[in-house]
Amino acid sequence: MIHLPLAHLLSEPVGVSHYxxxxxxxxxxxVLCMATKRNAxxxxxxxxxxxxxxxxxxxxxxxxxxxxxxxxxxxxxxxxAMFVIVLAAAEAAVLLAIALNFYNxxxxxDVDRADELLG
Amino acid sequence: MDIATASKLSTLLMWAWLLPLASFVVILxxxxxxxxxxxxxxxxATGVILxxxxxxxxxxxxxxxxNNPLADASHSSEEVHAEHxxxxxxxxxxxxxxxxxxxxxGHEGAxxxxxxGHGEDGHHANNKPPQSYYGxxxxxxxxxxxxxxxxxxxxxxxxxxxxxxxxxxxxxxxxALGYMHxxxxxxxxxxxxxxxxxxLKRPGRYYRFFQYxxxxxxxxxxxxxxxxxxxxxxxxxxxxICSYFLxxxxxxxxxxSTAANKAFIVNRVGDFGMLIGMMALWSSLxxxxxxxxxxxxxxxxxxxxxxxxxxxxxDYHLQATDSVVAEQNRVIRPSADGATIEDPEHNTxxxxxxxxxxxxIFCGCxxxxxxxxxxxxxxxAMEGPTPVSxxxxxxxxxxxxxxxxxxxxxxFTPEALxxxxxxxxxxxxxxxxxxxxxxxxxxxxxxxxxSQLGYMMLALGLGGWVAGMFHLxxxxxxxxxxxMCSGSVIHGVHTNDMxxxxxxxxxxxxxAYTMLVGCLAIIGAGIPIIGPGFSGYYSxxxxxxxxxxYGNSNPHLAILKWAPIVGAFITAFYMFRLWYMTxxxxxxxxxxxxHAHESxxxxxxxxxxxxxxxxxxxxxxxxxxxxxxxxxxxxxxxGTLATTQGVLLPELVIPNEHDSHAPAIKWAAGWxxxxxxxxxxxxxxxxxxxxxxxxxxxxQTFRPLHSWLWNKWWFDELYGxxxxxxxxxxxxxxxxxxxxxxxxxLHGSVTVxxxxxxxxxxxxxxxLVDGMANGIAGVTWDLGLWLRKIQxxxxxxxxxxxxxxxxxxxxxxxxxxxxx
Numbered sequence: 047m048i049h050l051p052l053a054h055l056l057s058e059p060v061g062v063s064h065y066x067x068x069x070x071x072x073x074x075x076x077v078l079c080m081a082t083k084r085n086a087x088x089x090x091x092x093x094x095x096x097x098x099x100x101x102x103x104x105x106x107x108x109x110x111x112x113x114x115x116x117x118x119x120x121x122x123x124x125x126x127a128m129f130v131i132v133l134a135a136a137e138a139a140v141l142l143a144i145a146l147n148f149y150n151x152x153x154x155x156d157v158d159r160a161d162e163l164l165g
Numbered sequence: 166m167d168i169a170t171a172s173k174l175s176t177l178l179m180w181a182w183l184l185p186l187a188s189f190v191v192i193l194x195x196x197x198x199x200x201x202x203x204x205x206x207x208x209x210a211t212g213v214i215l216x217x218x219x220x221x222x223x224x225x226x227x228x229x230x231x232n233n234p235l236a237d238a239s240h241s242s243e244e245v246h247a248e249h250x251x252x253x254x255x256x257x258x259x260x261x262x263x264x265x266x267x268x269x270x271g272h273e274g275a276x277x278x279x280x281x282g283h284g285e286d287g288h289h290a291n292n293k294p295p296q297s298y299y300g301x302x303x304x305x306x307x308x309x310x311x312x313x314x315x316x317x318x319x320x321x322x323x324x325x326x327x328x329x330x331x332x333x334x335x336x337x338x339x340x341a342l343g344y345m346h347x348x349x350x351x352x353x354x355x356x357x358x359x360x361x362x363x364x365l366k367r368p369g370r371y372y373r374f375f376q377y378x379x380x381x382x383x384x385x386x387x388x389x390x391x392x393x394x395x396x397x398x399x400x401x402x403x404x405x406i407c408s409y410f411l412x413x414x415x416x417x418x419x420x421x422s423t424a425a426n427k428a429f430i431v432n433r434v435g436d437f438g439m440l441i442g443m444m445a446l447w448s449s450l451x452x453x454x455x456x457x458x459x460x461x462x463x464x465x466x467x468x469x470x471x472x473x474x475x476x477x478x479x480d481y482h483l484q485a486t487d488s489v490v491a492e493q494n495r496v497i498r499p500s501a502d503g504a505t506i507e508d509p510e511h512n513t514x515x516x517x518x519x520x521x522x523x524x525x526i527f528c529g530c531x532x533x534x535x536x537x538x539x540x541x542x543x544x545x546a547m548e549g550p551t552p553v554s555x556x557x558x559x560x561x562x563x564x565x566x567x568x569x570x571x572x573x574x575x576x577f578t579p580e581a582l583x584x585x586x587x588x589x590x591x592x593x594x595x596x597x598x599x600x601x602x603x604x605x606x607x608x609x610x611x612x613x614x615x616s617q618l619g620y621m622m623l624a625l626g627l628g629g630w631v632a633g634m635f636h637l638x639x640x641x642x643x644x645x646x647x648x649m650c651s652g653s654v655i656h657g658v659h660t661n662d663m664x665x666x667x668x669x670x671x672x673x674x675x676x677a678y679t680m681l682v683g684c685l686a687i688i689g690a691g692i693p694i695i696g697p698g699f700s701g702y703y704s705x706x707x708x709x710x711x712x713x714x715y716g717n718s719n720p721h722l723a724i725l726k727w728a729p730i731v732g733a734f735i736t737a738f739y740m741f742r743l744w745y746m747t748x749x750x751x752x753x754x755x756x757x758x759x760h761a762h763e764s765x766x767x768x769x770x771x772x773x774x775x776x777x778x779x780x781x782x783x784x785x786x787x788x789x790x791x792x793x794x795x796x797x798x799x800x801x802x803x804g805t806l807a808t809t810q811g812v813l814l815p816e817l818v819i820p821n822e823h824d825s826h827a828p829a830i831k832w833a834a835g836w837x838x839x840x841x842x843x844x845x846x847x848x849x850x851x852x853x854x855x856x857x858x859x860x861x862x863x864x865q866t867f868r869p870l871h872s873w874l875w876n877k878w879w880f881d882e883l884y885g886x887x888x889x890x891x892x893x894x895x896x897x898x899x900x901x902x903x904x905x906x907x908x909x910x911l912h913g914s915v916t917v918x919x920x921x922x923x924x925x926x927x928x929x930x931x932x933l934v935d936g937m938a939n940g941i942a943g944v945t946w947d948l949g950l951w952l953r954k955i956q957x958x959x960x961x962x963x964x965x966x967x968x969x970x971x972x973x974x975x976x977x978x979x980x981x982x983x984x985x
Contacts, residue, residue: 081964089960157960164958 062113065106073099086145086155090138097134101127168461170232171298174224175317178327179302181220182390185383188213189376196372202349204342206372210379211338217382218331225324233296233321235795291481292806294471295320295799299392299456310451316392318455318572322634322800325793326389326568329638332778333560333645334382336771338375340649341552343767344656345374357417365417374414374550381407385561389568393453394443394470394526397569401439401529405432408562412549424545431542435532442525445518446470446576449492455572471575471803474519481804483578485515493518516578516812523581526573527588534566534618537592541880544611547661551652554607558614559645567621567637574630574802579811579819583722586626590728593619595878597735601742602874605661606651609743613687614644616736620708620729627725628819629711630805631797636704638793639782643686643701646775650680653764653772654747658757663746665754672761675769677748682776684744688737688846693839694832703783703794705733706838707825713834714825718808718818730837737845745853 055064076095083089106112108123149155192206199205301316317323348369357365384407387400406429413425447453454469465472475481485493493515530536535543543563547554557563570577570585577585596615603609617640624633653676654669655661670677682699689705691698709729716726752758763769785792808824811817824830851857864871876882955966 077964077968081961081968084961160960161958164956 062106065102065112069099069102069106071099072096072102075099084156084158086141086148086157086160089157090141090145093141094134094138097130101130104130167232170228171300171319173228174298174319174324175300175302177220177224177228178317178319178323178386178390181217181224181327181331182383182386184213184217184220185210185379185386189379189383192372192376192379196376199372201369201371204349204371206375207338207342207345210375211335211342213379214331214334214338214382217386218328218335221324221327221331225328229321229324230791233799235791235799291804292801293477293481294475294803295801297456297800299454299458299469301392301458311447312452313395314393314454315396316454317390318392319390320800321796322568322571323389325638325796325800326564327386329641330382330385330389330560330564333641333775334378334556336645336775337552337556337560337649338378340555340652340768340771341374341378341550343765344552344652345371345550348374354415354417356415356420367417370414374411377407377410377414378552378556381411381556381561385565388565392455394446394455394573395453397572398436398439398443398529401533401565401569402436404533404562404565405429405436408546408553408557411553411557412546414549414553418548420545421548424542424548427545428542431539432532435529435539438525438528438531440525442522442528445492445522445525449489449515449518449522450474450486451488475575475804482807482809483519483575483804485519489515489518516580519576519578520580520813523573523577524584527570527577527581527585530566530570530622531588532566533569534563534622535592535615536566536588536618536622537595538880540592540596540615541877541884543615544608544877547605547607547611551607551648551655554611555645555648555652558611558648559641563614563618564637564641567618567625567633570622570625571630571634571637571802574625575804578813579809579817580813582626582628582819583811583814583817584626585622586725589619589622589624589626590725591619592616593623593732594728594735597732597739598874599877600739601735602871604663604746606654606663606666606743606747607648607661609663609739610644610647610651613647613736613740616732617644617687620705620732623725623729624708624711627711627715628805628809629708629822629825630802631794631822632704632707632711632825634797634800635783635794636701636708639686639700639704639779642775642782643683643699643779646679646772646779647683647687649768649772649775650676650683653768654680656764656768657761659760660757663743665757666747666752667750667754668748668752668758669761670748672758673763675763675772679769679772679776680748681744682779684740686779687740688842689733689838690842691839694835697784699780700778700783705729706835707794709733709838710825710830710834711820711822713830713837714820714827717830718820719816721816730841733838734841734845737842738849741846741849742853745849749854750856 052067055067058064072095076092076097076099079092079095080089081092083092104123104126106123108120108126110116110118110120113120145155148160152159188210191209196206297318297320299316299318301314303315305313305315307313348371350369352367352369354365354367359365381404384400384403388397388404391397391400409425409429412428413422415421416425443453450470450473452467452469452473454467455471456469457465457472458467458469460466473486474483476484532539543558546557549557593616596612596619600609600612600616603612617636621633621636621640624630624636653673654666657673657676658666658669660666686699686701689698689701691702691706696702712726712729716723719725782793806821806823808821809819811819825834852860852863873879
């Protein structure tokens with residue numbers, strides 16, 4: 047019998063580790079997207095993925111249902127997630143503005159061409 | 166001592182003394198802010214000195230005379246001298262004792278005084294201390310037995326000096342109000358040429374002149390009122406510095422500033438002697454005080470100098486106290502053989518120390534009163550404005566020296582008095598001869614002042630205390646008058662040179678005739694023997710009589726007898742030479758004559774006031790028996806009314822002053838004085854009025870003599886050779902040493918220091934310090950260059966770095982966790 051790693055997850059009820067798993071997949075996808083896309087908007091999307099992967103972690107660890115902790119309201123993780131969403135929105139606005147300016151100057155949004163800040 | 170009188174007198178005189186100080190302070194702080202063109206300073210100073218004069222005269226007539234009435238018979242009135250021995254028995258103190266008003270420590274009263282004139286052996290009754298009031302206002306400090314106080318010693322002499330000083334100072338102040346008007350606006354000094362060829366222009370200094378005048382009066386009154394030698398010394402120096410300020414008033418003129426320096430430095434020479442005298446006194450007697458300090462009941466608490474040296478037990482004869490003898494053996498003769506001499510006739514123990522103390526104090530007087538050999542500063546002091554000359558030469562500076570000699574009189578040994586007499590004699594003759602050839606009108610007067618001061622010192626040295634002090638007072642009036650007249654002439658013709666004057670009598674009659682009064686007073690004009698005469702007649706005759714009497718007692722000292730008579734001849738000659746050259750004859754310089762004018766009233770009124778005093782100060786006041794000599798007799802120093810014999814020089818005899826009024830002496834001396842003065846005037850008239858002899862031919866005939874006198878006996882050159890040249894040589898050598906030796910040592914050490922630092926710079930600084938700093942910088946630079954390569958600017962690469970870094974971090978953490 048071959049033991050696939052993480053196979054036990056399929057047989058268990060949904061818990062924190064499932065959420066963390068999904069978050070990790072999202073995070074990895076985001077990082078890969080950021081590392082491979084040459085399009086600035088693609089990079090932006092990757093960032094969003096990374097942030098949302100992190101958000102999932104916050105919510106999973108914060109939820110009192112998943113933690114079986116009745117004394118906690120479970121709002122602290124959600125609160126952090128709200129912050130991250132707001133932060134992501136602001137950051138997206140800034141990045142879009144940079145991208146727009148970059149396009150105005152270079153007629154392109156290829157991040158590989160944005161190497162003028164090299165040391 | 167009458168306490169009420171004492172406090173009244175001391176308060177009055179204290180205010181008269183302090184008011185000029187207040188004026189000085191007021192002008193010092195407000196003078197400039199009142200404006201340079203206002204007469205504020207002049208009015209303040211004049212008003213204040215007027216108040217001082219009023220207070221002084223009130224002190225004399227309102228307080229002193231009612232409490233200390235004069236003796237009925239006084240010594241200057243001529244009719245009484247046939248019976249002089251009876252006269253001396255009623256001198257003022259005895260009179261006071263008779264009336265129960267004398268000082269409380271008086272013993273027998275009038276009984277002692279019967280034989281005041283018969284001095285055969287020097288051991289007869291002597292006069293008591295004069296009525297005096299002594300006390301302290303303020304104690305500056307006490308250091309062991311040395312007590313320094315601000316105090317007063319008031320006797321008839323103090324009160325008279327206050328009146329004389331303030332009166333003359335008032336006249337001088339009024340006169341200066343007019344004389345100094347040039348200083349009210351911007352002043353162009355025609356005697357100072359700047360480097361660009363123009364004359365110096367400076368703002369006027371009217372207020373400052375009066376500021377100094379006030380300080381001058383304050384200092385002089387301080388000398389007069391001082392109750393101890395230390396306080397005298399303080400004000401003595403203040404007088405010196407004031408004269409420095411005033412002589413150097415035109416400080417931009419080279420001659421004025423050097424004259425001021427000369428006056429100050431020459432005075433320091435004398436003051437050095439004075440300090441020695443003070444030290445000798447203090448170390449032996451332990452006090453500086455003139456008078457005895459008494460408590461409220463009149464018991465003596467602390468004895469002063471005079472009562473220690475002339476104690477009542479010793480019949481007021483000068484005798485060295487035990488402390489003086491001990492100090493002398495310690496200081497002067499370590500072998501201590503002086504104390505073993507038992508012979509009472511020749512007990513010289515302590516006399517040498519007293520001699521040194523006396524001569525030391527007199528040294529200060531030599532400097533201040535411009536006596537030979539320190540007389541050289543006074544003629545140069547003519548550089549000051551004329552009112553200053555008038556004040557310096559009459560009432561203040563030079564009077565201070567004579568005053569101190571008079572005040573200190575009881576402590577002078579007969580030998581010290583002989584020194585004083587010789588100095589006075591030399592001064593009198595030298596200065597008089599120099600005055601013959603001088604042509605600067607103020608210089609003639611300056612030398613005449615020196616000569617007259619010589620008269621005073623001579624009189625004091627010969628035992629003629631009243632004669633000397635009387636001459637001081639009369640001289641103050643007529644010399645003040647003469648100087649102010651000369652100032653008026655200078656003001657009118659704008660030159661000091663008598664060879665450019667002549668015939669000014671018609672242009673400035675008031676000045677001319679008041680000056681004639683001054684000349685007659687100084688030569689002692691009067692009807693011989695019976696009087697009356699000008700003030701100088703009384704005082705100069707008194708001096709000549711005393712000299713005559715002295716010469717009779719000391720045949721071996723005949724020069725002291727003849728000097729004043731010869732001096733009288735020369736005085737008469739040069740004074741009338743001055744008057745004739747200035748006011749008589751034809752104008753020598755028509756231009757100056759045409760522009761000459763009489764001075765304004767503010768200057769001539771003081772002249773008239775002073776000329777009245779110059780005529781009448783020696784007279785007896787009608788109705789009352791008040792006259793100056795009677796007042797001075799009240800202040801006669803203790804123990805001076807006896808024939809005294811020298812101790813170190815046994816053949817020296819100082820005759821009783823009252824003996825000099827004996828008819829035989831009076832007759833001879835009076836005629837001698839009159840005939841010499843008359844022949845002096847006659848000679849001056851022959852040469853300068855009637856032109857029977859041509860002064861130019863005379864000058865040619867006596868060329869060596871003339872150049873000798875014209876160059877003032879070569880004194881300045883002599884001092885230049887003896888003192889100034891060696892000093893200059895020493896300082897030049899020192900300067901050479903400084904520049905060559907000390908400077909080269911300095912330069913050498915600097916070079917060595919520079920070399921060392923160069924080596925240190927090259928070896929240590931360049932390699933170690935710089936190398937360390939540069940090495941660190943180089944390494945940092947290289948590291949930066951290498952790290953720079955990672956920064957490609959590629960976004961995706963950076964993300965890879967982040968990822969890889971994170972993964973590496975995780976792996977590292979997992980390893981670390983495993984090891985724990």
